[in-house]
Amino acid sequence: MDPAVVLVILLAALLHATWHALVKSSGDRIVALAGMNLVSGLAALACLPFLALPRPAAFAIIAGSVFLHVGYKIGLAGLYQRADLGQAYPLARGVTPVFATLLGLAALGERPSPALLLGIGLISLGVVLLARERAERPLTAGSLAIAAATGLSVAAYSIVDAWGVRLNGDWLGFTAWLIVCDTAAFLGYAFAVRGRAVLGAWREGMGRVLVSGLLGIGSFGAFLWALSRAPVGGVAALRETSVIFAAILGVAVLGERPTALRHVATALVAVGVITMAVAR
Numbered sequence: 352m353d354p355a356v357v358l359v360i361l362l363a364a365l366l367h368a369t370w371h372a373l374v375k376s377s378g379d380r381i382v383a384l385a386g387m388n389l390v391s392g393l394a395a396l397a398c399l400p401f402l403a404l405p406r407p408a409a410f411a412i413i414a415g416s417v418f419l420h421v422g423y424k425i426g427l428a429g430l431y432q433r434a435d436l437g438q439a440y441p442l443a444r445g446v447t448p449v450f451a452t453l454l455g456l457a458a459l460g461e462r463p464s465p466a467l468l469l470g471i472g473l474i475s476l477g478v479v480l481l482a483r484e485r486a487e488r489p490l491t492a493g494s495l496a497i498a499a500a501t502g503l504s505v506a507a508y509s510i511v512d513a514w515g516v517r518l519n520g521d522w523l524g525f526t527a528w529l530i531v532c533d534t535a536a537f538l539g540y541a542f543a544v545r546g547r548a549v550l551g552a553w554r555e556g557m558g559r560v561l562v563s564g565l566l567g568i569g570s571f572g573a574f575l576w577a578l579s580r581a582p583v584g585g586v587a588a589l590r591e592t593s594v595i596f597a598a599i600l601g602v603a604v605l606g607e608r609p610t611a612l613r614h615v616a617t618a619l620v621a622v623g624v625i626t627m628a629v630a631r
Contacts (some may be wrong), residue, residue, distance in 0.1 A: 352467065356581045357628045360589040363573035368596035370566040372604060373559055380428035382552045383563065385541035388424075389553070390564020391571070392534025395527040402524040405515075412515035413529050419508035420533045421540060426501035443501040444591045445478040450506030452584030458510050461582045466630035471588040473623030478594050480616035509587050513578040522579040526572055585627055595620050 370387060377383035405413065427443060448471045455461040463471065482498075512529070519525040541549055553560050577586045595617050601607035 363570045364593035365596050366566045366570035368593040370563040373563040384424050386560035387563040387567045388534045388537045391568040395530035398527045405519045409519040416511045417533045417536050423504040443498045446502045447505045448475045448588035451509050451587035454510045455583040470623045470627030474588045477616040477619030513583045516579045526575045
């Protein structure tokens with residue numbers, strides 16, 4: 352895989368984990384996600400006059416992607432009500448690279464090399480191990496169901512977004528319109544379920560809202576740029592290195608307890624990243 356793509360996705364993973372930590376540490380995750388979307392959406396909206404309109408077919412793909420993105424965020428908010436950052440985040444994302452690789456083969460005809468598949472497998476294994484480290488908080492059937500649905504939705508929107516950005520040709524225009532449409536949809540949902548309380552929460556946590564929104568648009572923009580240049584399974588796997596950053600943030604910021612299993616998982620993910628960086 353192109354080393355430039357690897358480096359960009361690792362940076363995106365760090366940004367991704369940071370905004371997840373901000374959302375997890377918020378009182379109301381739906382409101383926090385909506386605030387993040389608002390900032391990202393306004394930034395993307397400001398760019399629209401300077402970008403070409405996506406192709407008509409790309410707008411249809413954007414509509415499907417928005418549905419998947421909103422479902423993902425609703426599932427993520429529900430998952431974060433059930434488990435801490437060190438468990439919930441990898442639980443939701445551990446199977447994403449595998450799903451994305453299979454869907455990429457079925458929908459886009461992508462056939463990763465053996466070395467790339469090995470790297471994807473190592474990263475997925477490390478991510479799943481992170482989800483298993485909290486023995487004192489056993490996983491419930493509800494958590495497992497939400498995590499599986501959330502992970503599948505991430506893989507599905509990754510495939511749909513890769514299809515759209517490649518079809519459109521202009522990754523930046525597609526990304527900006529997708530963020531604007533996604534923002535409108537999720538804000539509508541947030542106000543429907545939380546009402547005017549959303550506005551008060553945003554005013555009280557303005558700094559958190561602004562930072563998470565800027566981190567979110569940076570992370571997602573880098574993700575779509577990579578999807579236009581590399582196999583979806585590989586990009587998804589590299590993005591899931593964000594769980595390592597999340598694990599570090601969970602210990603340093605949220606007071607979670609590190610374990611030997613967390614160190615083993617980190618080593619597996621690191622080896623997976625190196626394997627993918629040298630894969631051809």
